[in-house]
Amino acid sequence: MARKKTPPANKATTTALANITGSALVPLFGSERALTKMPGKDGAAVRDGDVTLVTGRPYATNDRVIPASEIFFVNGAKPNRDGPWIDEADKLSWVDDETGFECIMLRETGDGYLSGFVGVPRGHPLWGWNHEAIPTDLGIEVHGGLTYSRICDEGPEPTRRIAVEARRICHVPRVPYQFEPISHATDHRPEDAHVWWFGFDCNHLYDVIPGETRHGLRFLGAETGAEYRDDGYVVREVINLARQLRAIADREPVPERDGPPLPPIGLDPQRGG
Template sequence: MPTSRKNQKSTALVVATPATDDRIVAVIRSASAVARIAGSGGSIEQEDGTILVSDRPYITAGGLTIDAEEIYYRAEQRTSSARRLGEADKVSWLDPETQLECIMMRAGNGGFLGGYVGIPPSHPLYGFDRNAVPSEIDVHGGVSYSAACQATPSARPSLVAEANRICHPPVRPKRTRAPLDAAVHQPHRDAWWLGFTCDKVYDVILDDAGDRKRFLGAEIGGTYRDDDYVCREIEHLARQLKAIADGEPMPLRRGAPAPPLGLDAKRGA
């Protein structure tokens, strides 16, 4: 018996049209968000309110330019404070200095950002649980995430799923109008991801400003960790992971120091 229209799932999909600025503004409805997307070319797709801009550089609030493979804006984050700041909800890129895959991604619950770096099977820390990662790795709040590439839900994953997945971007022909399809999608299971999240006691969570558990935020200098801070932390983590793989000394920080781990009661002094 045919499925009635009212029982069918509605999926509004725009297949990889050229990513002109006018087009991005029309879809995202935010000039501040578009201000973070530089250059020209690339493509744009939309599915159920989730928007993907491919092959366009992303500029953080502090002016750091990321040669992004994918920039996502999620439907559920449309009304958040982060959207008013113009930040993306997920940015994926290959770090040119370390050749490691990197992801900045916003949590669906709370709206805080996190950063993730994928390492190959040849890396000494491949497969390490987050609690077994060497303590000399210096990153915001310490390494709090460790996992293999998250499984691809289907041969043709939705943009909504991809916007929430910590894994390599799907393989697509560069700067074309090719849709996300089984013919070009290659699932990856060979990376191990290490990461951090900015939801500690010394972090301000934009969508959780009234959380009484964070009453010490003002006393210890709590602040919102924006896309600039997080992307620089990601790059610093990538450089440290490369140094470990190469047997080299840990690199010096190039930006602001991370808060002392002792400020987080869950980790102890």
């Protein structure tokens, strides 16, 4: 009896952004307005299942333009109801121009809130440190305090799995990934994946969580003036953190924060306040 043929695996499809207009934008980005956050005329979109990866375009928040390495949109990562999150990316990777550190903005799937991460290389004084062990007198100040410290997720792979990359906290390789299966083992040249990441999240008592009911207001949310921390807020906090970590590496005083005062950590009982 003849053997059944195995159906070919789904392949990621690449399309020039200039060729994507109108209603075709919605399944890719969730909103036609999302394209306005990626100014320019060049770039490409790679679609793999429910995930779209955009390269070759910057990313604009309400107060700055980021030279993005990668921009991800994930169907279902945020609620469909209207809100400031509807046009935002679900993952944004870039290199901070002042510090040279890798940076990530990442959305928590389901609840829809954003988190931020900065990767420091080997040789940084805090490489390998648990965030809870960092002395307070170093002066690190970020939204809600540090909540994450870990090496790169997994490691570099011979082929690109877009859906995995959309959730992975790891630096963008300097050599572009392949989107097709490799032919020989020597096609893959892994680079050092050992970046140590520090991160924070916007999932506190004083934060609006898009995925929760009543417009994300938690218990005492109204009393604490809870707000949704949008991409502009989170990107600014990531950059603040990167520059604080750079100052620590250079044995310099940490710079003054950019932006409004942080909510007091003591408002959040989960942080021991």
